[in-house]
Amino acid sequence: MLNLSMTLMLMGVTSAVEAANVKMKRGVYIRGSKVGFRVVMLGIVAFLALFFREDPYVQGLMAFLLVLVAAEMLIPYERMVIQIRNGTHRESYEELVRVLREAGYGYEVETDRFDNAVYRIPSLGKAQIIVKEKEAYIREAFSDRTEVVAVSTGYGNPLNEVMETYIHRMREKRADRSFTRTIQVFLGVAAIFAILAGLFFFQAWQSPWEYPNQRIDELFD
Structure with a gap:
């Protein structure tokens, strides 16, 4: 219970x-990131410590989760998941291309096995941006929902700065939209x-x- x-x-x-x-x-926000992962893992550890701390198996699990969090902080890998609500898929693509061009990054576009558009940026190593077209179950002025996944490797990868600009621009487009x-x-x-x-x-x-x-x-x- x-x-x-x-x-x-x-x-x-x-x-x-x-x-x-x-x-x-x-309606434009980050749903998944390294920070979110750490918060969830530490929350699980706190819950286990509060109710099951005397169980030796649980103690081992808590130690494993803490090591996992520490290791994740050291891995030069970032995966940012951005939710975009109350808009159109077309404006999501157009603004992404505009931001990449303004930042001076060339890109290659291909389609993955799930029919999602993948923008690869050769000058940033293995960095890529995946645009997933979703349907909004809650109807507002626009019926589309877009999920943008930005994957970058290495320390200090500038892709995060590009995505912050993208998020800001998409919020500006929704300044007068109702949620x-x-x-x-x-x-x-x-x-x-x-x-x-x-x-x-x-x-x-x-x-x-x-x-x-x-x-x-x-x-x-």
Whole structure:
């Protein structure tokens, strides 16, 4: 019960964060990056340390996750996933090409096995930008959603600066667009998960026979 409630709470927080990103960042935001990976891994370690720290197997798992985070910080590899909502696929392509040309980077375009456009930048080593056309399930003024994945290698790769410019430009294009429906849907989902998480947490609190539910009272002593 407790594990289920914590999972539902995490899903609710994720949905609320998505709504906040849409609101504050005009529908253009980074969903996946090295920083996000570290936060998730450290959050898992904190959860395990709070409820299962006496289990030797869990202690080994926590040590492995911490080593994984440390190793990830040293690997010269970056994968940035950008979500672009309430727009058209065409404007995503056009603005990306414009930003690359203004930065003075030549590129080669090809299609991968999933029919996604891949922009390879020879002057930046193995750097590439993958543009994935998605359909928006929440309808706003525009029905398209685009996912842009920027992959770079090496320390201090300038591709990140190019993508920051791209994000800024795409937000400017959405300065007068409404995201009300998208925000309402994400907040509604977050509220449902929060209510369910509260109900399961209450049930866990009342069931001291289930491990690790007997420790709940200890957290509030």
